[in-house]
Amino acid sequence: MYTLLIVQMAVSGALMGLVYALIAYGFQLTFATSKSINFGQGELVMLSAFFSLTLIDVGLPYWLVVPGGMLFGVALGLFVERAGVRLALEQKSEGWILLTIILGLLGFSAAENIWGRDDRPFPTPIPSDPLHFFGIDVTPLELSVAIGVLTVMSLVELFKRKTLLGKAFEAVSADRDAAQLMGISATRTIQLSYGLSGLVAALAGILVAPITTVGPTMASALILKAFSVAVVAGLDSGFGIVLIGLFLGALESLTSFYLGSGWREAPGLILLILALAVRPNGVFGKASIRKV
DSSP states (O other): OHHHHHHHHHHHHHHHHHHHHHHHHHHHHHHHHHSOOOTTHHHHHHHHHHHHHHHHHTTOOHHHHHHHHHHHHHHHHHHHIIIIIHHHHHTTOSHHHHHHHHHHHHHHHHHHHHHOSSOBOOOOSSOOOOEEETTEEEOHHHHHHHHHHHHHHHHHHHHHHHSHHHHHHHHHHHOHHHHHHTTOOHHHHHHHHHHHHHHHHHHHHHHHHHHHOBOTTTTHHHHHHHHHHHHHHOTTOHHHHHHHHHHHHHHHHHHHHHHOGGGTTHHHHHHHHHHHHHOTTOSSOOOOOOOO
16 A cells, blocks of 8 residues: 555656756757757746636636646747847847746746736646546546647657658758758757747646646746756757756755655755766767867
């Protein structure tokens, strides 16, 4: 009985960890093409969840709310690239770090003024009654998170490997200067990566909102954990991000069970410190080579 309880905690935590992996995947998409990330990614998660909730409030069916929220996330990602990243990259400066933080703060302020500071429930047609698998309870809501995360990540990877635009994405990721010499627009490719990053952030918000509720601070904890996943796994491996996300989610759940909920955030911070100190390129990352 005790063993089943431990397995139950680990499975529930691991499924939640897939949300961290999805947000971390958004970091990976932009880093691959531009060596930049959106430090306001959490606000994209939150704003997309609020926008999707608004679509529900006006009476749109859920099957239209999901793509509508994802398109809104794409628009936000494109806006961040145009307003906060493009000029800094053209000037070969690190100004995108501060600019993406500022845009995130503006998004947070906008959410408070438009939707208020109170957390709100996110209705979903997905039932919450648990299903039983070998003595372990898993809710359809948790399964929808796993299916949604793995489906979108798989589709993006297929897009990158099998389409012409995806090949351009891979070329810019491998060598931006060489890709430009071959006639590939690095600017458009980076724009695409930020659009895809906004899409996965929006899906993360839609998937996690029924579990956590929707509020201006809903993504503040998620984003730190996602960043930990990205750094620990390395920003080169989508498969690694999924594995580390599952591991961190399970570890958090077990830590909360054994040490108390106050220690829930500790595993992500400890893993982040260890990764930066011991293996800065990540567990699955490629070693960087500097030319001198």
